[in-house]
Amino acid sequence: MTLRHRPALARLMVALMAAALMVTGCSDGFAEQDRNLEAGDFSENQNPPMQQPTETEPSVPPTDPGSDNGPCPDPDPAVIATCLDATSGVLAASADATSTVVAQRVTGKIVRTKRGGPTVEVASLDVDASGDGGLLDFAPSPDYTQDQLLYAYITTATDNRVVRIAAGDVPKPILVGIPKGDTGNMGTIYFKSPTELLVATGDAGDPQAAADPNSLAGKLLSVTDLSSGSTTPPQILTSGLGANPALCPDVTTGALYLTDRAPAEDRLQLISPTGVGRVLWTWPDKPETAGCAAVGGMIVVSQTRTQALQYLNAPTEEKPGIDAPTTFLEKKYGSLGRLTAVPAGLLQVGTVNKQTGTAGPTDDRVVIVPLPAGAADTNM
Numbered sequence: 477m478t479l480r481h482r483p484a485l486a487r488l489m490v491a492l493m494a495a496a497l498m499v500t501g502c503s504d505g506f507a508e509q510d511r512n513l514e515a516g517d518f519s520e521n522q523n524p525p526m527q528q529p530t531e532t533e534p535s536v537p538p539t540d541p542g543s544d545n546g547p548c549p550d551p552d553p554a555v556i557a558t559c560l561d562a563t564s565g566v567l568a569a570s571a572d573a574t575s576t577v578v579a580q581r582v583t584g585k586i587v588r589t590k591r592g593g594p595t596v597e598v599a600s601l602d603v604d605a606s607g608d609g610g611l612l613d614f615a616p617s618p619d620y621t622q623d624q625l626l627y628a629y630i631t632t633a634t635d636n637r638v639v640r641i642a643a644g645d646v647p648k649p650i651l652v653g654i655p656k657g658d659t660g661n662m663g664t665i666y667f668k669s670p671t672e673l674l675v676a677t678g679d680a681g682d683p684q685a686a687a688d689p690n691s692l693a694g695k696l697l698s699v700t701d702l703s704s705g706s707t708t709p710p711q712i713l714t715s716g717l718g719a720n721p722a723l724c725p726d727v728t729t730g731a732l733y734l735t736d737r738a739p740a741e742d743r744l745q746l747i748s749p750t751g752v753g754r755v756l757w758t759w760p761d762k763p764e765t766a767g768c769a770a771v772g773g774m775i776v777v778s779q780t781r782t783q784a785l786q787y788l789n790a791p792t793e794e795k796p797g798i799d800a801p802t803t804f805l806e807k808k809y810g811s812l813g814r815l816t817a818v819p820a821g822l823l824q825v826g827t828v829n830k831q832t833g834t835a836g837p838t839d840d841r842v843v844i845v846p847l848p849a850g851a852a853d854t855n856m
Contacts, residue, residue: 550838556591556824557842563826565613565664566767566842568818576824576842581610581831584630599641604631608720608831609661612636613814618670627673629665636661638675640704648704655693657681662720664814668732673699675710676721676734683739686716694718696734696751713751718743722814726770726790733775735765744768744777744798746791756798757788767814769823772847777801778812778825780832785812785825787848804848809841810834821847 548559556573561580569575575590577598584603589595603610609631617625626641627650636654639647650673654663657680666674679686679694686694692710694717701708718738725732732747733756742765745753759765764780774787786801811832815825823845829835 548838550841552843553591554844555838555841556844557587557589557595558838560587560826560840560842561585562828562831562840563813563842564611564662565615566814566816566824566826567614567616568816568824571818572820573818573822573824573844578826578842579611579614579628580840581605581608581612581828584611586611586614586626586628599626599628601628601630601639601641601647602632604633604656606631607658607661609636609656612662613664615665615667615673618667627665629663629675631656631661636663636677636680638665638673638699640702650702650704650706651675651697651699651710653692655680655682655685655691657693660693660719664721664723666723666725668698671700671702673702674713674723675699676717676723676736678719678721678736679717681719683716683718686718689715696721696747696753698751711751714747714753720764720766722765722767723747724768724770724775726775728771728773729790731770731790733768733770735768735777737762737765744775744788756791757801766812766828767816767825769815769817771817772821774848776815776817776823776847778815780811780813780828783807783809783811785815785823785845802848805845809843810836810839817847823847 550558557576557578561583563578564581565579567577569577569588577588579586582605584601586598587595588598601611612629614626614628617623624643628639630639635652635656637649638651640650641647654677660678660681663677668674675697677693677695685691695712696714697710698713699710718736721734721736723734734745734747736743742759742762743755744757745755747753763782765777766780767778769776770790773790775790776785776787778785784803785805786803788801789799810827810829813826813828815823817823824842825845826842827840829839
């Protein structure tokens, strides 16, 4: 898969939503909820037979946003998920952005939901959520419709690692030994192709480790051996990353961008095909960049401390320079985490208010935010 395969990810999410409960095993009651959830955006006939439970049936988290009798309704119609743990990875599950699949850092759970619910558990992982560790990100296999595999970036008691999750099986390690710290654990994973997984690792609170070629901290890594228990070392594409690196591909141009928090400043970089980063913009005031999405000639960046979304123009051959960022949402939903763009010209962004200690009664949430005028690209 090239960087242009991001549209295929949306199709994979159709399959992920239809077969998600096969990862954990669910009762017929949950299968009925699954059919009800899919009846809006997708045909209920797309649901495959459900696997019978092999372990204790999971409970449904108490989230039912917008429902008249739900335990955690939010009056804002843009809010599509509520009462989550602090979010990490977010992935749209429908073309109109009304459904989402979201990872929760502390609990290690991946759930899918939409406004009005129900909320269904896709997977649950044992994680060490001390500091800023835990469930850091997730991605479905590019061949999910055939292999039904999920990949997750997690913190354990000894390290940060990438694991593979198959239906009815325990998570299997794919890449281990990424340094773990009191801070600087957050990172992201992204399939560049069906055989290459990019892993952006945090600096584990140690900028010197990020510059050390013998450490996997603070690196952009290329993993091409996705077999369980692989001992093939990853290729280091870029070194010197700071905390909380986030990857965002531009599906219209094939460009790949990365945000991170360096010791002196937050940064936006353009990653070349060989993996070398070129700094496009810096924020010396450190707004705590948390995520990014590239679409329609714009790069949108989410920020935790300033609780803002900003956009910048994507560089082109005609205009290689970058204009100053423009803020188009600020202090409406609190501290912001990862985000993703969807084909309808919309963003989904997760909040991290529980992580920052400023949670409201319906936090944490996933929110739909329109792209600023001119940013929507309906050909995603």
